[in-house]
Amino acid sequence: MTAPASLTIPVEVARSTAGRPVVELRGVGKRYSNGTLAVAGVDLDLHGGEFASLLGPSGCGKSTVLRMIAGLGEPSAGRIDWPRAQHDGRGQPVRDVGFVFQEPTLMPWATALQNVMLPLRLEKVASREAADRAAAALQSVGLDSFLRAYPRELSGGMKMRVSIARALVTEPRILLLDEPFAALDEITRHKLNDDLLGLWAKAGFTVLFVTHSVFESVYLSQRIVVMAARPGRIVADLGIDAAFPRDAAFRTSVEYAEACKIVSARLAAAIVS
């Protein structure tokens, strides 16, 4: 990993927050069985309550890193530690993550409520309690009057909201999102960005947000981790110090434009190298 970059305001070096991180990646690499080296030597600490983005071009292994943190696929090198996690009966750390896929990934045969109840049902929460918690989660994403709607009756943005509600219904410590809004139109995307920031500000979970959009990552994050491809590796770790809450005014501010310019330059440099 490159040494943290020193940049002029408004983009600054990300500082390590005090206390132990929620998740620690040390020298994490992933080689697929066909020999492709997708990710190599990734060191990354995520601290409690921070909003971090993983930014990079397509095929740079961002999603692979995210999926390994979620436990979908073991790293072939290095290790992922959960210093603050509780341990289950077999001494394995309880990951406590919520995951939002690129597509809404809802069960088409189940209503919005049943979809959000799924993680609780799998954890054998009683169905009455599960229904109440799922309804509350759907309410928090603004879908309280669509509990009984089937996915096909919902728009793309609303399906994504259901997906976010499902990820949050277990009240995870860390929320992982894999380019969740890439397929949505810009207006809907902006709205969901604001809604995600609202949920984060209220609930205080840690976010790792994978995106290939500089503008989206600057708007959302406190910290942007830039990745480059072949093999996937971290090339910069940048802080975005702009205050929260951020809104449409921030999107048109000089500060935002400056930050986007600097992050774009770092990304361009990463792609060339």
Added chain:
Amino acid sequence: MTDTVARPSAARPSPARLSQAQTAAAANGTDEAARPVAVVEKRWLGLTVETWQKILAPLAIGVIVLGLWEFIVRQAGIPHYILPGPLLIFRTLISDWGTLSGSLWITLQITGLALLAAVLVGGLLSILFTQSKWLELSLFPYAIILQVTPIVAIAPLIIIWVNDTLLSLLICAWIVAFFPILSNTILGLNSADHNLVNLFQLYGASRWQTLIYLRLPAALPYFLGGLRISGGLALIGAVVAEFVAGSGGTASGLAFRILEAGYQLKIPRMFAALVMVSMSGIAIFLVLSFISHLLLRRWHESAMRREN
């Protein structure tokens, strides 16, 4: 959340709601306006114009063909032991109803039981096969052998081995009917969304939970597709096996009535029995399609109507 559109409680948009949503879309372009809209069509006696067309067009063709048939038979003076006219067939159907309906009942019983057995065995085997690769590898080839061997060729053996005629017919019909259910359900069980499988993995779902909550519902449309094919095949199997068995007596199905009428040159009765077999096949298809529609209409692409 910051949506400003008033949300009604009904999941399906009414026309009034639609215009409201459209206004809202013009105002701030929320994604709510992008929801799919249910098609509202003019209805006549409870059916849409399109449905009436679907019913009336083939009906008109049927009436014309039957009329032509009756006309030709009368004009050319074709004797009824060669080709009876549709009116005579209809009269025979009514006059011989006592004998024919008893046989119809037998044939339908064999078909129904064979289909039930096909659903149970096919469904169960497909679940076992998807749970254990070894079981699938070692047993699936035999299921294919059973499927590709013509039932006419093995029916005599089965009839010799099994003493009870009804049971032997049942086995023949089952052999024909079970494969589409097996192969379709296996396909369905294996086609659950990959990301959903990952999601179940993420929450530490057991094999059993993944089967119940994910694989079985995902397989349902495929299973129902197989069921519709099997329904027709079970009837064909039952009729073919009875032809081979050629048995008479009180418990004879429609196939035997057709054979018998052929020997006795009662051709109108033969046609009447033939009509009953076809009608049963159509009825089975319609019933299974209706069941499939009921189970899938809320969510599956195949049961949806879109206006574009």
